[in-house]
Amino acid sequence: MKTAKTIREAAKDLPVRKETDVLVIGGGPSGFIAAQAAAEDGLNVTLVESRSFIGGNMTIGLPILGFLGQKGNQIIKGIPQKYIDRMKAVQASSEHRPCPLHMSLTLVEPEAVKTVGLQMLLESKVDVLFYAFCAGVVMEEDELKGVIIESKAGREVILAKVIIDCSGDADAAYRAGVPCEYGNDQGGVQPPTLMFCLGGVDTEKLRLSIAEEPRTYLTDFIPAEYFGQNNQFVLVGLRNLVKKAQDAGLTLTTERTILITGLRKGEIWVNMTRVNGVNGTDPGSLTYGEIEGRKQIEDIQRYLIEYVPGFENAYFLKTAPFLGIRETRRIKGLYTMDRDDILSCRRFDDAIAVASYPLDIHHPQGGGCTLEWCGDSYDIPYRSLIPQKVKNLIVAGRSISTTHEAMSAIRVMAPCMAMGEAAGRAAKMAVRENKQPADIDVKKLQEELIEKGAYLRIEKEAL
DSSP states (O other), X not given: OOOSXXXXXXXXXXXXXXXXXEEEEOOSHHHHHHHHHHTTTSOOEEEEOSSSSSOGGGXXXXXXXXXXXXXXXXXXXXXXXXXXXXXXXXXXXXXXXXETTTEEEEOBOHHHHHHHHHHHHXXXXXXXXXXXXXXXXXXETTEEEEEEEEETTEEEEEEEEEEEEOSSSOHHHHHHTOOEEESSTTXXXXXXXXXXXXXXXXXXXXXXXXXXXXXXXXXXXXXXXXXXXOSSOEEEEOHHHHHHHHHTTOOOOSSSEXXXXXXXXXXXXXXXXXXXXXXXXXXXXHHHHHHHHHHHHHHHHHHHHHHSTTOTTOEEEEEOSSOBOOXXXXXXXXXXXXXXXXXXXXXXXXXXXXXXXXXXXXXXXXXXXXXXXXXXXXXXXXXGGSBSSOBSEEEOSTTSSBOHHHHHHHTSHHHHHHHHHHHHHHHHHHHHHTOOGGGSOHHHHHHHHHHTTOOOOOOGGGO
């Protein structure tokens, strides 16, 4: 809770921990891919992560959504696919599975996410620093020269030629003075979820019950035959069972059952806690979200055991390591993507990634959700990664320049990974050519992305 009382902190000289070519803030899906791309030809790249592991939201029990488009073609490739290949090599990832609701699912083992991601960074000779927060910035007029980090060692500075903000919350951009927006027109953001995992679930009984009794176990948008054909799946629906449990006195804050099979037999990750009103940039609010999320788990577990087939012998295994945040700050960039760009399958001359995930808004109030599909795929423009007013900075991930609605589509992990690769390659070009990120030749960036295996909807003649 903020207070009007203030105390002046004494000015002091901060030690420079290091100087680097490219500094990446955040080691989630966009950040660790960005760092690998930037380091590919030998630049000195540093990645700062506030937690003790790589992977961000890939470590909380969620599947990776969005590798495939609405027409079933693979639209996210390049370094993100190399990462999945490495995960598959240790039996820690599924194939990209088509999904009628989410376009595609790629199931991953959360603990392997951390290990494989770190291995790839170290192989790329990225200097990784855990347990450090972005606490401030070093500015010279409108140029971002470095970031002040805070850790148990105190406050230190990392100077860099180009900085990539992959914090998910625009932490560096916001502190540097980039104009930012937050939530919808009323300031409401999509509520976070505290994921948790149950063991001992008879997933065969669950899926066959839905396939054989669709009138009883209605699912949202996903036909019953899908469950007859897939032994690993995401289930969304069972609204009638949720209503029955609510009528019996259980406190369930969402209208739908959302379940994700794990890669290990009998494991189910549950995406059903909802805590409205949480501000993901405020520690007090985040603490409230964690507390409320844990309170909600008890009745959700009771609901599943008592009402949903296959959960009769289920037992609690673990909660996710942190609250899953869907939305906080978004920068104002050189171009702001909006809902029309998504729904019209917009193409851009400066496209640096292709996405296909629908508009997917978990309502800031209540437990509902709105989904709208475009029928194919849409581009993400480079200009949306370049902030207004501040130089030497690129932003990748969910906090790029979008409206509240457009953010609901580009926020999922596969598009964030693709944005990370583009940001890393752009930063590398800016350093090598001694240019601002806004001034690099985007055609050359597109050529490199395609050459290195990324997917863009651009004809070679146009490059």
